[in-house]
Amino acid sequence: MSESENASGKMQVSDDVTIELRGVHKWYGQFHVLKDINLNVHRGERIVICGPSGSGKSTMIRCINRLEEHQQGRIIVDGTELTDDVKHIDQVRREVGMVFQHFNLFPHLTVLENCCLAPIWVRKMPRREAEAAAMKYLEKVKIPEQAKKYPGQLSGGQQQRVAIARSLCMNPNIMLFDEPTSALDPEMIKEVLDTMIELAESGMTMLCVTHEMGFAKTVANRVIFMDGGEIIEENEPNEFFNNPRSDRTKLFLSQILQH
Amino acid sequence: MTEHTPHPDLAPPASAVGFVGWLRSNLFSSPWNTVLSLFSIYILYLAIPPIISWAFLESTWIGDTREACADTAGACWVFVKVRMDQFMYGFYPESEYWRINLAFGLLIVLGIPLFIKRFQHKGKLAAFILVFYPIIAFQLFSGGNFGLEHVETSRWGGLSLTLVLAGVGIVASLPLGVVLALGRRSQMPIVKSVCVVFIEFWRGVPLITVLFMSSVMLPLFLPEGTNFDKLLRAMIGIALFQSAYMAEVVRGGLAAIPKGQYEAAEALGLSYWKSMGLIILPQALKLVIPGIVNTFIALFKDTTLVLIIGLFDLLAIIQQAFADPDWLGFSIEGYVFAASIFWIFCFGMSRYSMALEKKLHTGHAR
Numbered sequence: 001m002s003e004s005e006n007a008s009g010k011m012q013v014s015d016d017v018t019i020e021l022r023g024v025h026k027w028y029g030q031f032h033v034l035k036d037i038n039l040n041v042h043r044g045e046r047i048v049i050c051g052p053s054g055s056g057k058s059t060m061i062r063c064i065n066r067l068e069e070h071q072q073g074r075i076i077v078d079g080t081e082l083t084d085d086v087k088h089i090d091q092v093r094r095e096v097g098m099v100f101q102h103f104n105l106f107p108h109l110t111v112l113e114n115c116c117l118a119p120i121w122v123r124k125m126p127r128r129e130a131e132a133a134a135m136k137y138l139e140k141v142k143i144p145e146q147a148k149k150y151p152g153q154l155s156g157g158q159q160q161r162v163a164i165a166r167s168l169c170m171n172p173n174i175m176l177f178d179e180p181t182s183a184l185d186p187e188m189i190k191e192v193l194d195t196m197i198e199l200a201e202s203g204m205t206m207l208c209v210t211h212e213m214g215f216a217k218t219v220a221n222r223v224i225f226m227d228g229g230e231i232i233e234e235n236e237p238n239e240f241f242n243n244p245r246s247d248r249t250k251l252f253l254s255q256i257l258q259h
Numbered sequence: 260m261t262e263h264t265p266h267p268d269l270a271p272p273a274s275a276v277g278f279v280g281w282l283r284s285n286l287f288s289s290p291w292n293t294v295l296s297l298f299s300i301y302i303l304y305l306a307i308p309p310i311i312s313w314a315f316l317e318s319t320w321i322g323d324t325r326e327a328c329a330d331t332a333g334a335c336w337v338f339v340k341v342r343m344d345q346f347m348y349g350f351y352p353e354s355e356y357w358r359i360n361l362a363f364g365l366l367i368v369l370g371i372p373l374f375i376k377r378f379q380h381k382g383k384l385a386a387f388i389l390v391f392y393p394i395i396a397f398q399l400f401s402g403g404n405f406g407l408e409h410v411e412t413s414r415w416g417g418l419s420l421t422l423v424l425a426g427v428g429i430v431a432s433l434p435l436g437v438v439l440a441l442g443r444r445s446q447m448p449i450v451k452s453v454c455v456v457f458i459e460f461w462r463g464v465p466l467i468t469v470l471f472m473s474s475v476m477l478p479l480f481l482p483e484g485t486n487f488d489k490l491l492r493a494m495i496g497i498a499l500f501q502s503a504y505m506a507e508v509v510r511g512g513l514a515a516i517p518k519g520q521y522e523a524a525e526a527l528g529l530s531y532w533k534s535m536g537l538i539i540l541p542q543a544l545k546l547v548i549p550g551i552v553n554t555f556i557a558l559f560k561d562t563t564l565v566l567i568i569g570l571f572d573l574l575a576i577i578q579q580a581f582a583d584p585d586w587l588g589f590s591i592e593g594y595v596f597a598a599s600i601f602w603i604f605c606f607g608m609s610r611y612s613m614a615l616e617k618k619l620h621t622g623h624a625r
Contacts, residue, residue: 065525065526067522067525067526090528090530093525093526093527093528094528096526097526098523098526100519100522100523100526102517102519104517104519104520104522104523105523106520106523106524106538106542107542107621108541108542108545108619108621117527117529117537117538118527118528118529121529121533121537122527122528122529122533150621152621166527167526167527170527170528
């Protein structure tokens with residue numbers, strides 16, 4: 001991707017805040033995982049979240065679609081506040097897609113059925129329409145020919161692309177990626193990253209927990225570094241990689257960029 | 260630069276494949292294995308020929324009275340033949356046998372399309388069978404309407420009663436077991452404790468006690484004059500008892516589904532019931548098919564226990580026939596016949612479950 005495209009991509013970011021985390025705390029039993037997280041995500045923004053394991057980065061994005069419950073503070077997604085109210089949770093989950101480290105495709109359903117399931121049962125879309133839409137997204141992730149296969153018959157990279165297509169079938173406004181390439185063989189990482197870059201170019205709001213720093217440099221508007229349950233530093237990628245402010249960030253970067 | 264020529268594929272040595280290879284690796288792979296194999300073959304040699312000769316070669320099939328068997332060393336199948344109607348239909352009036360035949364025939368005819376691959380409306384047909392077939396079958400069995408003679412449940416018996424008990428038990432215990440298993444894993448403390456207490460209660464008492472209680476004790480607690488059919492009570496007892504076992508089998512399957520599947524379903528916005536019905540249960544039930552069928556088989560055989568409350572299932576009616584003064588001394592034939600019938604049904608279920616497992620297998624495991 002050239003520099004100018006990147007810049008024009010970044011211009012799509014609007015002023016309205018689509019995800020707002022205010023003073024969010026979370027505990028697992030006695031363990032304080034998230035400590036006073038404050039974050040505003042604007043529409044069309046691409047955020048990469050990195051940090052050592054156990055730093056709370058996955059937990060944070062999993063709070064955004066309530067796979068994890070926060071105990072203090074407020075999380076507002078697309079104008080809906082996440083509380084115990086199941087209606088609000090369902091509302092948010094319909095608008096927020098998620099891609100997991102281990103794909104989590106449904107092994108008893110074909111690729112096409114995986115993609116159509118939620119549109120049919122949650123959005124009440126007629127089957128034919130849902131299938132047409134699913135094929136469109138499968139083409140977008142470049143595996144329409146695998147539609148009739150079962151997930152177990154696909155490679156890791158293909159499975160992850162199906163997982164992305166499955167999320168897109170719900171027409172989400174926001175996509176969350178939880179270490180989407182960490183479980184993949186090296187040769188399959190690129191095909192998934194290419195799909196994600198394409199998605200980023202289409203203006204999707206994205207939050208990605210990933211250690212792919214190349215990806216961060218190419219598509220992110222902002223990189224967030226977390227450690228010990230706190231946001232240590234956030235900056236636009238160039239500044240983040242070239243002039244990290246905190247020592248903790250410097251140490252982390254020196255460790256992952258050494259090779 | 261050297262060029263790499265791939266090594267051609269060679270055929271394996273003759274001693275490693277085919278019948279000889281099979282014998283070598285399975286029966287005679289070591290001295291100890293050889294000894295065991297020869298010993299087993301000797302045991303089979305001792306056991307099989309006498310059984311075959313008793314059951315087939317020297318047995319009597321023709322005749323109507325015990326005199327026909329007077330000079331046979333083998334089995335007297337005439338006993339079973341003469342009593343066959345009773346073994347199948349119990350004390351059901353002979354002129355009404357067609358109703359039972361029609362009920363079972365109808366089930367087979369309705370069931371066939373479910374096994375035809377190209378048939379489109381399997382779900383609708385299955386729902387029809389589950390909802391309407393029991394009503395039709397009950398009307399046929401019991402009568403009282405449409406000009407059919409009313410037949411008391413106490414006159415039902417034989418294999419048809421065994422099948423009715425097992426069928427009702429199976430159809431009722433699976434859904435109930437699924438609900439209990441889900442309840443036991445529920446986050447809601449009251450639902451959870453109700454399910455735990457229910458399951459542990461029914462698993463903790465013997466089926467004989469359940470049947471005995473339902474037939475002898477329950478009427479004492481009910482108001483005078485309420486007459487609750489004995490067969491119905493036995494059915495409810497069996498269904499509740501087996502549903503507790505079923506719940507534990509299903510729970511095992513639910514526990515084996517990775518957390519990621521629950522999360523993916525949630526993240527897509529599926530509600531609890533939809534994610535259970537569409538994602539979790541299809542996988543969990545498939546995983547525990549062997550355990551479910553195991554429970555079905557146990558249930559099928561446990562129906563014989565109804566003889567202690569005076570219902571004449573297949574085994575009870577065969578035993579009852581031993582007391583006939585005309586046919587004293589043919590209990591071995593009777594028991595062998597009962598065992599073969601039970602074996603055929605149980606083996607059938609077991610093979611069907613294996614076929615089902617194979618059919619539902621989708622590529623590699625997760």
